[in-house]
Amino acid sequence: MITKRIIPCLDVKDARVVKGVNFAGLSDVSSPVELAKYYCENGADELVFYDITASSDGRKLFTDILKEVASTIFIPLTVGGGINTVEDFDRVLKSGADKVSVNSGAIRNPNLIYEAAKLYGNQCVVISADVKRVDGEFRVFAKGGREDTGIEAISWIKRCVDLGAGEVVLNSIDTDGVKGGFDLEMLEAVCNVVDVPVIASGGAGKIEDFVTLFKTLPKVDAGLAASIFHFGEVSITDLKNTLLKENIPVRI
């Protein structure tokens, strides 16, 4: 039986993991390689790396560090941030990424999804959407959640999947950082219109939030979080043991 995936997400700037982390036993808590290894050895099913640098120097550093991570850990890696062209896909795939997530780049040019899916396969293309409730509808935000695009989110995500995206990361801006649980209403709306894997992001504060997520919405395939893992508030091992006890299939 296919298992639910637990995915830590790392923001990388100038080849360092930002937002700091709080793990005992790590010699360098902002080294992407050390952290990736730590997560890999402690039950992460997949890792997401977001490149949040804006400069081309930063981009080059990111690609180098990605190569190092990819030759050290052997679980699926998704890379996002600054993906605007097919050449960007090529750059990160050649550096060891397995999947590439697009966000603002797809809003500017939806055809990027189609082109990339044709070249690298649907399984390679992840649409990542930052979504917030505005005037009674779900709205897509761009530029890291700062800019309201005016686009209705559910039809946007469906369109991206029709164009060839093989996976959806849905990040609810409304629940992000609140730690009160995932945005079940928003996730359900997306699950109802797509038949590719959906990854829930934004809002997890404790283990029970993941239990509620997978019990309420069996169609959700994975839960993604950042700070609660980085700061040790939730250990992936404890999380997976609890999920197992609740009869939710996970890889131990």
Next chain:
Amino acid sequence: MIAIVDYGVGNLFSLKSSFAQVGADTIVTPDPDVIKKADKILLPGVGAFGDAAEKLKKTGLGDLIIEEAKKGKPLLGICLGMQLLFEKSYEYGEHEGLGLIKGEIKPIADVIPKDLKIPHIGWNALNFKGDASPIFKKINNGDFVYFVHSYYGANCEESVIATTEYGAELTAAVQNKNVFGCQFHPEKSGNVGLNILRGFCDLEVL
């Protein structure tokens, strides 16, 4: 030396790195002489069966792989590389494979319930069939590996060494003497995957 056959499909970064991790020498090559000299062959592959089969045929690498396998040289196909070892595939039409494993490649959609997603993507458990195959000697029955596929090996009962459950029992790995195939990605399956590669590296020429 393990020859990773480069016939113009897919990204071989992870495969190369994972073999390096287990201490094996590999060379990514399209060169028939290098493949002939290698003591093991790895057939990778992502994308569509038809294109890949066509490339193997056009370059003559398909015939070479068949010849080397018949000499008893260990051969491992991964993902589409496993599917190419079969007699034929029904992915977008009907295409001939290398015929080293008896059976054919069919859509998962034919056998799984409608409410399950396709592709079958994520971590799933291996169920060994019969005695553990030599490539599984360093892992355990029930270990999890990473899958991404929409087609599966059918009518290959005599070669199946492991299955996985996804609404139906799907072929996860096959073996015909020195010819091995994994539907999943050992290079993306953490320590379990690395241990499968170690098992392959330990094989001797038959």
